[in-house]
Structure formats: structure tokens, C-alpha cells
Amino acid sequence: MAKRDYYEILGIGRDADEDSIKKAYRRMAVKYHPDKNPGNKAAEESFKEATEAYEILKDSQKRQIYDTYGHDGLRGGGAGGFNGFAGFDLSDALRAFMRDFGGFGFDDIFDFGSSRSRRSGPPKGQDLQVKLGLTLEEIASGVEKTIKIKRLEACGNCSGSGAAPGSSKSTCPTCGGQGQVRRVSKTLFGQFVNVQPCPNCGGAGSVIDHKCRECGGSGVTKGESTIKVKIPEGVAAGNYLTVRGSGNFGHNGGTPGDVIVIIDEVDHEHFTRRGDDIICEVPLSFSQAVLGAEIEIPTLDKKTSLKVPSGTQSGKVFMLKNKGIPHLNSYGRGNQLVRVVVWTPTKLSQEEKELFRKLSSFDGEKPPGANKSFFEKLRQTLGV
Ligand SMILES: [Zn+2]
Ligand SMILES: [Zn+2]
Secondary structure (H helix, E strand, C coil), rough: CCCCCCHHCCCCCCCCCHHCCCHHHHHHHHHHHHCCCCCCCCCHHHHHHHHHHHHHCCCCCHHHHHHHHHHHHHHHCCCCCCCCCCCCCCHHHHHHHHHHHHHHHHHHHHHHHHHHHHHCCCCCCCCEEEEEEEEEHHHHHEEEEEEEEEEEECCCCCCCCCCCCCCCCCEECCCCCCCCEEEEEEEEEEEEEEEEECCCCCCCCEECCECCCCCCCCCCEEEEEEEEEEEECCCCCCEEECCCCCCCCCCCHCCCCEEEEEECCCCCCECCCCCCEHHHHHHHEEHHHHHHHEEEEECCCEEEEECCCCCCCCCEEECCCCCCCCCCCCCCCCCCCEEHHHHHCCCCCCHHHHHHHHHHHHHCCCCCCCCHHHHHHHHHHHHC
16 A cells, blocks of 8 residues: 555644644544543554654654655665665554653643543543662563552442431532533534533432531542553553552543553662663773783673773774663564773782883883774664
8 A cells, every 4th residue: 555645644744843744643532542442443542553654754864755755755875865765663653652742741641631532421540650760780680570559439428428327419500410411512613512520410410418527528548559560571661560559540431541550660779771672881900901802791680791802992883783671562672882991900019010111111012193083983782
């Protein structure tokens, strides 16, 4: 099937500015987000398609290539020297969405959105967000975590009804027992009728004659609960998991809210993460750098050894293949980059000082003059 035009996908004109692109994409992404359309393949495709269009059009360089050469321009080795763009899989798309909208997208997607889409009946309980800090080791191996949640639970005395046990209820005067009210709003585009849960009875259709003493009529108490979550290997800060039905109690028979677990990364004593690669710095003594050595290297599972050849310069980066973080939702894993740094001794004995003096009297190989090659090389190795 021919690829659809990116502007057409987002429903915008070819002259749309950055802000309209962002808004258009957000609208599509919220509508087709897999969390709102579980098991819906067509929605998933639309979500991926919209994300791909957004990723290209928000980037002025890529957009220009696309404007000039179309989809062909964005394929590998195409015009403009742009490196191949193979399209998105779902996890890329979810990540891209979280990256740009994770901070303020939650209300729309999970809370406001879901209660808005259920116009009648009691509202869903509130969603709760918790941050879960994980070490790089936990991220590399995948882990099951038990998390404590502070939430609102049904009051034990009135089973969440808010009414004193044995007391009666009467029809709500505001909605006449309907549980919902209609609001008419007039706008430039015409008249809209909104159906909302009744503000007086919260959608129940009835009001309480005598309030429960324990909860003062609210039907809820503060409680604590624990949930278990299985974290797949390869997650990154900002990824999230939804635990359905573990959030706040839903009033008047509404479904309970969800718990949204947002992944955070704990700083590691040895490693810095970069994508799915990890980077560490290892000290090397003068003699090890000069003569070569086998040194011990920490990795995310067990220690390993690295052969450093003789004549290794300070700052050289070695790569340990497949010792990084596993890719999320696909095979393979990143690499570990080890930067060796020659360590200069500071407390020398008389004898050691003597030996260094002797060494310095030799007319050996002299270091080259100042240059900028080191940073260039590091940049190349790290692909920055
Ligand atoms: Zn109660
Ligand atoms: Zn009412």
C-alpha cells in the first residue's frame, strides 16, 4: 500500500506551523492511544502513523527533505544525506509520545479522557500516579516489584455508600433520580448539549438522609494497598505501566481508578546510560598503560576482564559488545563502553621516585603536541 501523505495523516495544511503540527498530533495520539483502544489494531496503526508523521514534520530538516522529495527522500541514503528512516514500531511510537507529551498528557489520556468518554453513569475513581525508581541492574534483568499505594477505599462502615447503616435514601432533587444533568452550551459553531454526572448526587440519582458517621457521608476512607508489577527488561525513565482498577474507589458503583507506574532511573555508581548503551570509566596505572594488562571491569551482571594492549593512551574507549541494556520489546541489547583513564600516582615512596627520575632521564618517545583529536575521537566512538 502506498504511504499516506504526512500532512493528510495529521489533517493539516502544508504551511502548518510547529504549534499546529504539535496540536494536531496530540489530538490524534490521544484518540488512538493503545491504552484507550486495547486490542484495536486499526487504532494502533493510526497511532503509529500519526507519530511517524509528527516525528518527521516537527523536525525542520526532515520536513524540508520530505517537502522536497517526499517519502523517497527519507529512505536510506536518499537526498540530503539523511540516514535511513525505516518507520516506527509501537514501542518507538509510545516512547516518542511519552517524550513530548508525557509531562502533561496524563490527565487527558487517563483520567479526564476516560470519564469524558463515559458520559452517563457514575464517574470512574481517580487514577493515581506513582514513580518507581529502578537500578540499571533491575532494568537490565527485568524485575517484579511490590509497590505501596496510598489510596481512597470504600468506607467499611457504609460499604462506600456514605449513608448511615439502616438509613434510607431519597430521590435527588437536582436530577430527579436520573443521575445526570444536561448542559446546553452555545458556541460559534452552534449549540451543544453536554450530559454530565449530576453534581448534587454524583451520578447516584439519590441522596442520603443520614450520613455515615465514620466517613461523614463521603463513602471513602484513606487506605493503603500493595500492588505487584512486573517490569520488562529494557525500560527507560518515563515509560509507564497501567495497573487497572488499583486506584481510588469509584463512588456510587463507578469503576475504581487505575495506578499508573512511571519508571524512573536511579543513578548508578559506575555507569551512565545512553540509550541502551552503558558507559563507564576505569582507571589504569602508568605501567598497565605502557606494558598492557588484563583489568577487571564491572558490568551489569558479573565482573569481566578486558585486555588492554601495551601503549594504550589515556581516554581510549573499548567496547564490550552486548553488555548493555536489553532492547525493550525486541531482541538484542546495547553495548558497554569502557573509557580507560591513566591514573597518576600521588604518594610515591623514595624508591619509586628514584625509578621515575631514572625513567625521565631516558630519551624515549616524546608525547605529541597539543591537539583536539581526543574529543573528536570520543565523539566518534559515542556517536554524538
Ligand atoms: Zn461510611
Ligand atoms: Zn442528582
